[in-house]
Amino acid sequence: IFNADIVKHIDFYKGSFPSRYEGRLSSVIDIKTKEGNMQEYHGAANLGLLTNSVMLEGPVVKDKVSFIASARRSWIDGLIGLLDKEASDFKYYLYDVNVKLNYRIDSTSRVYLSSYMGSDRFSLGISDENRPAFALNWGNKLISARWNKVYNSRVFQNSTLLFSNYSNLVQDGEVTGTEQFNRITDVGIDNDLTYQWNNNLQSFIGFRVNFTRFSAAASNFYSESVPDVETQKSVHLKFYSDNDISLSDKLKLKAGLHYTSFLVKNKTYHSFQPRTALFYDLNASSRFFAAYSFMAQFYHQISLSGISVPNEFRAPSNKDLPPEEAFIFELGYRHSFSSGGGVSIELYRKNFNNILMYRLDENYMPVDEAAPWPDRIISGKGYSEGLEIEYKQKLNWLTLQANYTLSKTMYSSAQINGGKLFKAPTDLRNQVTFMATANLGGRWSVSGVFNYTTGKSITVPQYTLIDIGDGLAGKNRLENFEGYEPEPNNYTLSDNYNLDLGAAYSKTYRSNRQGVLRFGINNLIGNPAPLFVNAEIEDNRFRIYETNSIKILPYIGYSFRF
Template sequence: MIRPLIILCLLISTFAEAQTPAYTISGTITDQASGEALIGATVYDYISGKGTTANNYGFYSLTLPSDSVRLRYSYVGFQNQMQSFFLKVNVSVDVEMSGLTELQGVEITSTKDNDLIEKTQMSTIDVSLDKVRDLPVLMGERDVMKTIQLLPGVQSGSEGSSGIYVRGGGPDQNLILIDGVPVYNANHLFGFFSIFNTDAINSVKLIKGGFPAEYGGRLSSVVDIRMKEGNTKEIHGEGGIGLVASRLTLEGPIVKDKTSFMISGRRTYIDALARPIIRAQGDVDGGYYFYDLNAKINHKFSDRSRMYLSGYFGKDRFFAKDSYNYGSGNNLQEDRYEARLQWGNGIGALRWNYIFNPKLFSNTTVTYSNYDFNIFNESSSKYIENGNPVENYSRIEYLSGIQDWSGKVDFNYLPNPDHYIKFGGNYTYHRFNPGINRYKEQSQYAREDTTYGSSKIYANEFYLYAEDDFKISDRLKINGGLHFSGFAVESKTYFSLQPRISGRYILNENTAVKASYASMAQYLHLLTNAGIGLPTDLWVPPTADIKPQLAHQIAGGVARTLKKGYEISLEGYYKKMNNLLEYKDGATFLGNASDWQTKVETGEGWSYGGEILFEKKTGKTTGWIGYTLSWTDRQFENLNNGEKFPYRYDRRHDLSVAVTHKFNDRVDIGVVWVYGTGNAVTLPTERYLPAQGFNTNYYGDVGYIESRNNYRMPSYHRLDVGVNLHKETKYGSRTWSFGLYNAYSRQNPFFLYFSSDRFGNTRLTQLSIFPIIPSFSYNFKF
């Protein structure tokens, strides 16, 4: 399928060149200081009025008539570069751009620079890494997912969580990619931090709707994170020391301008800080920590061929051990206990870039991804009975996870400036472990070693896609494509043809209207235990009885640039979702030997609303204000009497303000204020005594629940403030960062429960976990 498409593209290219006297300018655009690809850099010819952008590897291609050309290469935060010459043959022009020393000096010099107006794709935001570094966050740990939460259409889960809920979707409906490889769990510390080390990131893109055909497999969003490739010029490093974790990133050339490396690590020391306190309470030893490790090597074989080898490894581990002796002499007994909870990701990717000709670029990738979750509990006792040594032993373990092997190939074909064609395909072999319980017991009374629960499931998934971003006129531009996918599991094979289309029409030089439609299919389900606060969510596939998730989303909006550096966009959307899964009432991931399919219900979902994003991108003061008005509902035949109910994270109003101000080269501040309608929760509306004959002291009152998610928590709002103090040193630079999370100590609800006062009256009580929290960190570069 792919080979004929390559031949067809080459034939079209040859025919086009034979018919018109046109030639191609192509090459790569990189950072002069590091050699990093400048993803999305723009190339514009003043004479013809044509332009293009660099892809995820910095490659660009621009075909123009044989004539004089005057090219401008531009990228936010970098100095523009100009190239002028007469185009009479195909020419390769590699450009190295230098950064601006004063960011506030960046000016929008033409509407042609305005991506907001020019781009066909809507509902897409390029996340500024400067904002990720400068805005205040919990415990001072820079976190790209916390910054994404501040954007319209995106909601956080519980207080302090790094999870995202996009346009009414669940956490499983976000396609989170590291260098193109899906990540199945992006959280550390029970969701309070994400797995992404900002120091190792090159670029971040969020797509909420109008999905290009190259993306598939999820319903609600794409978070496309590209890691640094490694400095090809000289050795550099950066890192930081904070309240809960430290990090270090090193990068540099192995062979200058040809082979480079990047390695980045982060680890918490919560366990080291807490262990003396825990041990002071007795013989218990325990703690918690997490770590991340990113590594990449890239090698340039030639101007046309380059290879990358990258990996990510991360794990969270909570553990506790206890041992004690009692008795003496022949009556001495020794008891030991150990418990462990751990989860983590392992990802590897080998990719090869090859430029077939100045118009055709390819990327071939082989990847491995593994996510596993493990609960372990072991106890033993040793003693003397009737003069004989006796040992009792028991072990309980719960395992779940998902493992993937995948291969894909992607092509970018640019026949002329009015068409940007992408096509490719992917195959993935899945191994699901939805939940295995292992139990082992050994004593003088019993011996048992058994495994029960859901059996492993093996599945095959593939997709093919093609899309074209084509310019119909100076005002009208369309991106149309198809994404065809299939999933074979057990004796069932599912297929899905997903059309995608988006377009923009320029009303005037400062205003454009946009619209999009996207059909999406998702062949993975995440069974979520709401409120547990642990990573006990299970990834499961569709089966002969459980169908894939489906969604249709339409969106429309207006984008406008105001005066220099100001932009505003307004979008409305409607999304319908089918084949969503929920646990049955009372069911959990644990339990007996029953299969997970017997514990779930299938239903529908709706989400619709409007979003406003107002941004200031230049000057000493920059930032944005985002507002979302939305409605999100669910409906299941056998839940809530078959009636619609609000989704737990249905939030009517969501407002965020994120601002940074640079006083001078040494001092800047960041301020974040957020407000949101309270989450929906399920609470009983009446309480009564149990049936006669029950012990009321043991069972307590019985609550009557009228409907699911029938109550709203109090509204949520919070102010965060941070100050960064910079200084250039002999060996590089250093930054002291000080922050206040929840600066006015708002008692936001984390959990609601019923309690009794001293008079025996029942009342609803709110649990809040984060008052005002100061933080500091020391960051450095060399």
């Protein structure tokens, strides 16, 4: 997902959200990029079958100004063409570019300029009109200016001005002949302050404002009319306070509050979101914790199914679409091993309000036949609960990691299924991951990753034999219940699993230059999740067709760092 050569640090939060984060119900990924070396020039080049990338960093003015730049492009489309000459109708590639400047004003102040541009291009098949049967193009552009200042040993300030522009284009040239375009433009200002009161109390205080515009348009290939562009604007004001408190040597408290004021046409929403986490250290290696978080999401993304692709509906909250909400409760225990790693057990429960979803039979209708989008969307509520077990241990030459999640996610809506609970698109009852890495001497290492996930759930029509005599005669005449609406996500696809194996050979040259040769096979054994699923009736038989991604995908690459 990320170009590793540009990444400095990643924080991942699946719960116990600090108050400085908002706008997500499930998880937050906070990525910090490298700043550029002010003393020496360093770089990396990666050449492989799947992706090629380069990175270069160094001083512009020594000890004063530095830069770092990276670029990456995948070659999956070329690899598919080599493996299967008849697969030319399937095309996919991605690219991204990062550039960052770091200016040191003095020993206490710095200014950073950062930019990012990336895009994914996907197409499948060719229609009769010489257009892609189905195509997705999506990407993002971002530029930011950041200033930080250290006032003294207690006070630190960080201020950011940012601009981002996300867009996606969906073309269905074969089934409906439609084209849909979405764009999200965002301008934001952040100001964060850290204050160290004493050894037992540290506070994080911040103010943010975002001006966002959502633009959407849909048209038909066979229509000469100019499509109308629908625009929605919003102003997002945010205040937060986070406090790390040491109540004793064994008891720690994180207490915070996030407040949001969300302004759109004819409506203003106010949201107070408390966040609390309590930690008790039984000893140096054992910790118990309990946490509560309330999160609100004002930007909406509605999936057509459990398979997430960028043709999904996106819109801000308005008078017809209230913000989605989640109340998150966690209880857990962690034990650390002296040799590194540890084991953790966690129970969680999330209660959802104002979850948005499509009406049945509305999500795939052609543009010229579908109802206006507010009439195609309904809201509901739900919950998610589960058990998570994580294990990691580092031995002399072997590193092991295993994760297991048992979960259940259910939704309900008064307008669907008679108000009864039904499986959410994200309901995956069992998920298992096992990873092992072995260092074989100073140069060789081998690794393996195994993943297993319960199959995704989709909605299919429910049918019955229309004549009992046909059934006794062995005939399979099927007919949909007239006026009957099927239960959402009533069919579970086959379970998904995969085994990836890889090896690496590294060699260090003079002046700390290093080369690494990597090779392996992804999905050596596996049944990956399908890209698309179609349910059809053929010869009075119910059939499900899956469009799968490539199962076996070998790779080889060489990296050189200096």
